[in-house]
Every structure is written in C-alpha cells, then in structure tokens.
Amino acid sequence: MSHDVFTPDKRSAVMAAVKGKNTKPEIQVRKLAHALGYRFRLHRRDLPGSPDLVFPGRRAVIFVHGCFWHGHDCRRGARAPKTTAAYWRDKIARNKARDAHALAALESQGWRALTLWECELKREDFAGRIGAFLGRTGETALSKRQVGLSQKKPRPGRTAR
C-alpha cells in the first residue's frame, strides 16, 4: 500500500499524525497545561476515544486534533491529496465518526471534554481556554494523594519570585 504524495519530512509528520500520539500540537498543549500547573494523565485507554490529556480530579479531558485527520471545517482540514482522495475521505470520515462517538460516550459517563484544533494553536489564547475549561489550579476537589504528588514535583519555569 503506497501513498507517496508527501515529501519524506512531511511523511514522517503524517505518520506521527496517523498514529495519533505525540503529535506536535499535542505536545504543545501538554507543555502548556503543565506550565499552567495542571496535573494530567495521557491517553487513558479505559476512556472513550483514549483522550490525549486526562484530568482525573476535574473529570475533564482534552483532545488535540489534527485538522486534516479529524476533518476540521477549516482550510487545512479541506486540503486533501487528489490522487488518493477516496482513501483519505474514508479514513477521515471514520475518524470523525469515532470522535463524535467518543464525545457522546464521555459525556454519558460524566466527563467534560474540550477539543482543541491544530489550526487554532497558532492564533488563539490556549492558556485562557484551557484555564476557563479546567478551572484554576488547586481549587477543585483533588484528593490528598494527588495534591501530595503534585507538590513533590517542581514546576519548571514557575519559580517564586
């Protein structure tokens, strides 16, 4: 099976996106959430859709979606290689269906979900959006154990001055 419509560099980025893990936008959001002081788990497979970031104490999850693979309604999401258009269309349609199903399932289990899109990373105040979605750090019902854990770890770049 060959879909060589990408340059080697592009291809490795695409392959990372295919796997859906540790993509650049996702790492960007992860770093941001960490810098904001939130504690989270990654890719919890016991949850619908295996959300990218899971905040157990807040019963909240964040998905970071690549526009192309998850069929975002934006310019990047509309860009499809012509040679294998049917192949990508099917794949993207399946991803979208899976995303919608995961969101509904999460909601029915009492989880709140936020979806952040790759294209938004450049132009939006993600720190503000993440903060508004999760609430301030330290103000939700974290267990004592979780609080203890978070206090042990130093937060890079957050020195008290």
Ligand SMILES: [Zn+2]
């Ligand atoms: Zn987009």
